[in-house]
Amino acid sequence: MKQVHKSSLHSGDSLAHDADDCLYDPGVRSVMAEFTLGAETLDLEAASAVRAAHHSIERLRNRGAAGRGLSTGAMDLLIRLNATAGEPVSIGDLARAGGVSSRNVTGLVDTLEREGLVERVGDPHDRRAVLTRITMAGRNWLDTYRQPTQRAMAAVFRGFTPAELTLLRHLSLRLVENQQRIERHLEQQDS
Missing domain, CATH: 1.20.5 (Single alpha-helices involved in coiled-coils or other helix-helix interfaces)
Known part of the structure; x- marks a missing residue:
């Protein structure tokens, strides 16, 4: 069985610089060259780098939320609700704004509501509809999360x-x- 190459972005090895002094991951390049049977790998390497960067940022965001018990999706939803200045928002509007399904948002609202960070309220214009808004506890949660997150993002984008x-x-x-x-x-x- 062939050895599986680990990406140096995940294994802790160092990255390399190409002839143009641009960073690349030798492990990813090797695996992608084998996958493409020697064809050009730049688009696949770029996709891998975007994925690795996403994971790096999410790890830092989650570290900032450590002990606070919220997923990235729940944090994003709470931030969106905070931006409405206390105005209630429909699940559908939250789903469209976040680019996710209404079902996904409903689950996140359930979690946030159990934590006391958001509340469901009736829609004054449609008795059948339910809206969601952030609570004072939700605003307080964001206040404690804000500075560690800003420090983490400043660190990851340093330079x-x-x-x-x-x-x-x-x-x-x-x-x-x-x-x-x-x-x-x-x-x-x-x-």
Whole structure:
């Protein structure tokens, strides 16, 4: 059985610099070269790097929430509810804003409600509808989470210039835009 190469991003080994002085992961490059049978690997290496960066950021975010017992999804939902200045929001609106399903948001609201961080309230315009809003305990939770999160993000992006952060944001959102375009195309094919 062949040896499985671990990505140096996950095994703690160091990264390398290519001829243009850009970072790359030799383990990922090797595995991808074998996977592609020697064809170009740059897009696959980039996808792996994006995934590794995502995992790194999530590990730091989760560390900032350590002992607070909330998932990343629940934290994101709480942050979104806080941004509404106490105005209640529908599950559907929260789902669309977060790019997730209403079912997913309902589960997150259930968790946050059990913790006393959000509450469900009736919709004054539609007796059948239920809205969600952040509680004072939810705002207090965010207050204790804010500084560790800001410190963690400042540390992970240390050395990045504002122009680099803007470019990183732009390129990441181009990936999202491409994925959404692909999804729309596939949905059109299916119908």
